[in-house]
Amino acid sequence: MHWTAGTLGFVLVAGCAGGYFIYQHFNGNIDSYDADLGDDRPSAGAEGAMNILLIGTDTREGQDGKYGDTGSPGHADTTFLFHVAKDRTNATALSIPRDLMVEIPECKTEDKKRIIPGSPRAMFNTSLGQNERGPDCTWKTVEKLTGIRIDHFMMVDFNAVKTMSNAVGGVEVCLEKNINDPDSHLNLSRGRHVVKGEQALAFVRTRHSVGQGGDLTRIPLQQQFLSSMIRKIKGNGTLTSPTKLWNLADAATNSLTVDSGIASIRKLSGLAKDLGKVDTKHITFATVPVADDPLDKNRLVLKERDAKQVFAMVRADQSLTDVKGKNKKKPTPKETSKAAPADVRVRVVNGSGVMGAAQETVNWLQNEQGVIRSSNGLNAPADVAKTTLEYARNRGDQARALAEMMGLPPTALKMTNKDAAPLEEMVLTLGKDFEGAGIPLTAPTTAPSDLQRVNADQQVCAK
Template sequence: MPGQRRRRGAQPEAATGGRRNRRPKKKSTGKKIAIWTGGTVAFVVVVAAVGGYLYYQHLNDNITAVSDDGAGTGGFSKDRAINILLVGTDKRSGDGNKGYGDEGSVGHADTTLLLHVSKDRSNATALSIPRDLITDIPDCPTKQDDGSTKVIPGSQQVRFNESLGQSERTPSCVMRTVTEITGIELDHFMVADFNAVKTLSSAVDGVDVCLAKDIDDPDSHLKLAKGKHTIEGEEALAFVRTRHSVGNGGDLSRIELQQQFLSSLMRKLKSGGTLTSPKKMISLAEAGTKALTVDSKIADIMKLRDLGMELGKLDMKNLTFATTPVVDNPAEKKPVTVVLNKAKSDELFSMMREDVSLTEVKKKEKKEKAAVAARLKGPKADPADVRVDIYNGSGKTGAAQATLAWLQNNEGVTKSSQLGNAPKNLGKTTLEYGKGEADQARRLAELMGLPGSALKPGESEKNAQGLPAMVLTLGADFKGAGVPISAPSKAPDGIQKVGADKSVCAK
């Protein structure tokens, strides 16, 4: 602020003796400007703060939330892998959607993906579960509007898409069904209807897709020529719904289209053109909060932001879309449904549970990991020379006895015994061995499918005969006698998968 000026002709105060009865001075223009400017800035700051809060509340009010009824883990955590269920329903509510198929649909699990993001956020797998998969749906305890809990009875050998909508089933029933199928516990769910595809694709100014042939599908209303296109709104919805014009015309062919669309949408979301555009970010915030139904544990903008921050750490090149391995239902003469290909699906589910990537992820080599891997390398003792005591720390009744019987009767490890329950339950199976027993440990690890991390060099114990014996303590990862504990190191051959960083033309 400039210094105050004296009136022309006035004497300095020191020269006039400091007269007390002077007329009060008017505030200078400079002071007026300073006060007015400061007040305006303060007002703008307050308005911005209030506006931000009001917008925050507005977005929160957009969110629709449903309880997970205890079907989930209680929420994601930064120190472990994240598993999110993404469900697209065939509910036709909303403008312009009544013309698509069954107008009265309550909304079944039409498109379902299990997104698994690794603990270190270096890789992820998006697993599609076919809607026509024949499976068992477990009982679903479901909270009612009056606060009471109603158990919706399960169903045996029905289509997977009946896990939502049918018999008043909620998303928590889909969570329980997916956990039943895969053995993977889920942290959260997000459910989207037809409107979500239209609004989200428009919010990013279109999604890039590719077709290997012309498509004219009267059922989905998709009409596109061969080649690359940028689609949004109604056209985007038609793209993810079409199936009769691609592949073999079944649901598995449509899954490929949906995976292409989602991977392209995710690339667009992470692109600089989207992240640096306030207009697009606001459109996305509006579209996302209005289009999705989420579980109540993330029904808040700040919680969704925290989840988004964790997912944002992932490099798209290490996200793989895969489809649950299935075969045609042998119970049908003209198969229209599918069943699990157990040999391949068990391997794939195991990889996801054990956080094994489907992509080649570059990681820094660590001496500790090299040392762990080295424990499995070297000569292996004959099974008849393996001496081991087995303890049950798995929490599963009879696990130690079942393992003992399998080792003795099937594998020839006759110098073995089971000593009941361990002092406490363990999360991971361990095999402790002493000096000179490494070859025995390697043989037992091979027989049981133990990872190198399960082998613990140290001290063995004396068995009932007073001889040194290794100590095998079964943990919560124990799946059954003769079932390998460690996950495969690579995905089974022939599973349908594609990297999210690649654009593939639908055939």
């Protein structure tokens, strides 16, 4: 569906007699959108890496009332943040649940004629369609949520699932039980099936008859479908067959809206070639860590610590799969000895600008790390950009222990040229780079242990 949109670029055959016709044909299929993002955006991540926002909208336009909710403008029903590593060895697709409660920033209407006030708490899927919001509002919402700067977006509708699954000759899916869902109209027996057209759309829409019956249950089905489509495209000669590739590219471009920065076949071709370099076994689908919303059992909120850990990995271009030679942990201070947690003495000072950060850190150190000799040094004289740990030269073992717990980079350690008195504390000053107690300041090299994920080379059966 979304990932495969990039493959359309391979239809361009340089120098062939029909090249101009092909170029004009597919360029004419693509809808372009000028995103208005403003200046308040996250800083760029690793140079050469790409972050693409993939939006599946549930608009009923042109569906003749088949799926209910006739006249809906379409919301951000299925959304992936797709990160491609700068060295093209791996890619990560993060699913963002539509029922997640988020802050939606101030945006312009899709026609850019009116300002829509921001909302401090709203369902993620309303970042598109609701109050005439356009895809750039979803773009801004995801950047606000994750702190990850997005380079481009692609948006498709219901038709993309039907036409693209037909174009590849069907997509293999797997079920652990019989499913007969009157809402999505999916009726399949237990086992493996090849689905296409309306049946493929029913598969990615079904949720009431699998798992717990919610959006979190539906997301793994969508991930299974996309993984299987990727394997099909790479493995059945689609990219080397002019007929198959034409059908796929025509289906993709007819359902595709992209930002103006990539709104041409030539630019999408370059993007396709980059994506084609990634080995399927190193394309990971995962779901943003969430928990039940305490204010509404039908909604979700971020699982803050785990979500920040995953977002930090993406920002730092860390792979969620075991790519040879990557994710090697860098040693923090040079000292070889390490003090026991109970022997670490540290005063935590808050220069982050976040109220309560020092006490939050002290609580975490004492209750979860065993640093019982930690204390709250209250606020720094002024906010600081970077977190630092100042320690005396005879406290290297304590500095090493605390640096490992906090995930401090070597640049954060500041050794003074003196010896500390027996009861003297080190000083940990939290900076604006501090994201929360237990969130490493260096990019984590491993994802949360319970992160929902699946690699694109794996066939996972829906439960």
